[in-house]
Amino acid sequence: MGGRIILGAGEQTWDGWRATQREQLDLTDRASFARFFGTELADAFLCEHVWEHLSLPQGQAAARLCWRYLQPGGVLRVAVPDAHFPDPEYQRTVQVGGPGPAGHPAADHQIVYDARTFAEVFTQAGFEVVLLEYHDPSGRFHAQPWSPEAGPVYRSARLDHRNAEYRAGRGPLGFASIILDARKPA
Ligand SMILES: C[S@@+](CC[C@H](N)C(=O)[O-])C[C@H]1O[C@@H](n2cnc3c(N)ncnc32)[C@H](O)[C@@H]1O
Numbered sequence: 001m002g003g004r005i006i007l008g009a010g011e012q013t014w015d016g017w018r019a020t021q022r023e024q025l026d027l028t029d030r031a032s033f034a035r036f037f038g039t040e041l042a043d044a045f046l047c048e049h050v051w052e053h054l055s056l057p058q059g060q061a062a063a064r065l066c067w068r069y070l071q072p073g074g075v076l077r078v079a080v081p082d083a084h085f086p087d088p089e090y091q092r093t094v095q096v097g098g099p100g101p102a103g104h105p106a107a108d109h110q111i112v113y114d115a116r117t118f119a120e121v122f123t124q125a126g127f128e129v130v131l132l133e134y135h136d137p138s139g140r141f142h143a144q145p146w147s148p149e150a151g152p153v154y155r156s157a158r159l160d161h162r163n164a165e166y167r168a169g170r171g172p173l174g175f176a177s178i179i180l181d182a183r184k185p186a
Contacts, residue, residue, distance in 0.1 A: 002040040008050035027062035037069050045076040046151045052080045055110045063125035073186035077151035083114040085176040086139035127182035134178045
């Protein structure tokens with residue numbers, strides 16, 4: 001089963017992408033990938049705000065798994081919360097264990113990445129990494145042009161409704177992610 005695959009899609013659907021849930025493709029379960037793909041490979045993966053639900057070792061193994069099941073030259077576009085987004089309420093929400101109470105969508109957050117530590121997860125797995133959106137340790141935002149057609153990330157400066165004022169040049173970002181492209185060398 002090839003094609004363009006959303007991992008941990010939840011309620012997300014995008015035209016041209018096949019949404020999968022943990023029950024079909026579990027980033028912590030190599031056998032689920034073997035069952036799903038057989039001898040096929042994905043053309044691309046898209047994964048928004050899922051990696052923070054894995055521990056660091058699980059995230060590193062998941063990166064290797066995606067590398068294994070991606071076509072050479074294919075891209076995994078992946079986004080997570082950003083440890084250097086300078087907004088205390090955001091950091092309270094995305095912190096390890098979430099803000100409480102139990103049952104909050106962030107309650108099982110295992111890790112808060114910054115751009116450097118997140119990029120390393122993918123370079124160590126053999127990917128070439130390009131950071132598309134992130135804050136540096138001083139809290140300064142960096143972005144480079146990226147195409148939603150190649151993988152739409154909603155929680156982005158480009159698309160998120162909370163960033164409309166930012167896009168209009170009238171205010172700061174309302175919500176942020178680290179977004180990167182991890183390319184499997186051709
Ligand atoms: C915060 S939601 C994000 C959902 C969707 N990607 C989005 O951006 O709206 C986290 C998602 O990660 C999924 N998830 C958690 N652990 C996973 C795993 N080991 N493999 C695949 N998906 C997982 C959950 O099922 C859930 O859908």
